[in-house]
Amino acid sequence: LQGMNAKMQYKLTASDLEMLLAVYRGGTLAAAAEKIGVDSSTIFRCVQKMERGIGQSLFSRSRSGYRPTELGLQLAERAEVIEVELESARSAAQMTPKDIAGSVHITTTDTILHGLLAPQLSALNLAHPLLQFELETANRLANLSRRDSDIALRATQSPPEHLIGKHLGPIRVALFASRKSGLSAGDKIDNQICWIAPDEALPDHPSVYWRKRYYPKANVTYRVDSILTVSEFIHLGLGVGIIPLFLAENYPGLVQITDVLDECQTELWLLAHQQSRHLRRVSAVFGHLSQTICLE
Numbered sequence: 001l002q003g004m005n006a007k008m009q010y011k012l013t014a015s016d017l018e019m020l021l022a023v024y025r026g027g028t029l030a031a032a033a034e035k036i037g038v039d040s041s042t043i044f045r046c047v048q049k050m051e052r053g054i055g056q057s058l059f060s061r062s063r064s065g066y067r068p069t070e071l072g073l074q075l076a077e078r079a080e081v082i083e084v085e086l087e088s089a090r091s092a093a094q095m096t097p098k099d100i101a102g103s104v105h106i107t108t109t110d111t112i113l114h115g116l117l118a119p120q121l122s123a124l125n126l127a128h129p130l131l132q133f134e135l136e137t138a139n140r141l142a143n144l145s146r147r148d149s150d151i152a153l154r155a156t157q158s159p160p161e162h163l164i165g166k167h168l169g170p171i172r173v174a175l176f177a178s179r180k181s182g183l184s185a186g187d188k189i190d191n192q193i194c195w196i197a198p199d200e201a202l203p204d205h206p207s208v209y210w211r212k213r214y215y216p217k218a219n220v221t222y223r224v225d226s227i228l229t230v231s232e233f234i235h236l237g238l239g240v241g242i243i244p245l246f247l248a249e250n251y252p253g254l255v256q257i258t259d260v261l262d263e264c265q266t267e268l269w270l271l272a273h274q275q276s277r278h279l280r281r282v283s284a285v286f287g288h289l290s291q292t293i294c295l296e
Contacts, residue, residue: 010053169295194239
């Protein structure tokens with residue numbers, strides 16, 4: 001009975017929800033503390049206070065960190081809504097587009113960053129000089145539902161349904177070589193020619209499947225961890241490799257050996273969480289990229 005009374009009397013505060021959300025996103029007390037600028041013991045005491053007051057566990061603990069219970073997940077989702085509303089209210093107080101400020105976290109791959117995103121950043125900076133950009137390159141799709149990032153620019157055939165997305169066009173690829181190699185368009189590639197490929201780093205990449213299907217005995221001399229590195233190595237004359245056409249445009253010394261490989265085509269998507277998409281700082285960047293990046 002006392003537990004029920006405590007549960008009924010306990011009132012969650014904005015500070016409680018901020019700390020709960022930090023633990024949910026960080027997964028550990030240390031990560032949560034770093035996110036909001038307090039020490040781990042403060043986070044620990046706050047979580048304990050909430051759980052005692054509510055009378056239920058909000059997280060399950062293990063050596064790997066804190067995982068939200070069903071109730072913890074529900075409260076984290078409500079906390080995200082409140083966070084977005086607060087940010088929206090702060091953004092609404094800004095009077096002009098040039099006053100749009102804050103940090104926008106964008107996640108993408110190094111290939112897309114250097115080939116498509118980076119050329120747009122100077123224009124964004126001129127239009128919104130008070131914005132800062134956090135750029136993360138990773139092969140995984142960031143968990144936007146947990147606000148790990150504000151915007152994702154990714155190659156994918158099927159973007160998550162819970163995200164707001166704009167299709168920016170197909171990513172077409174082909175087999176390329178350096179002009180230094182002496183190879184020309186349409187030349188046959190024998191088993192003596194060196195290949196550069198991202199097998200271990202991107203084992204499910206369409207280019208890996210294609211090469212293994214049509215060139216099962218290919219001499220893969222260089223196994224690298226990104227498509228950008230494939231491009232750099234081709235440019236240096238170290239071998240042949242499959243890269244996107246948009247990236248090859250940055251290397252005038254390359255020659256396209258094959259036609260576009262339709263089997264390897266993926267789609268470029270600009271993605272954002274449905275709530276954070278409407279924040280002015282996120283909306284400004286999302287809108288600019290959606291208008292300026294087009295692969296059609």
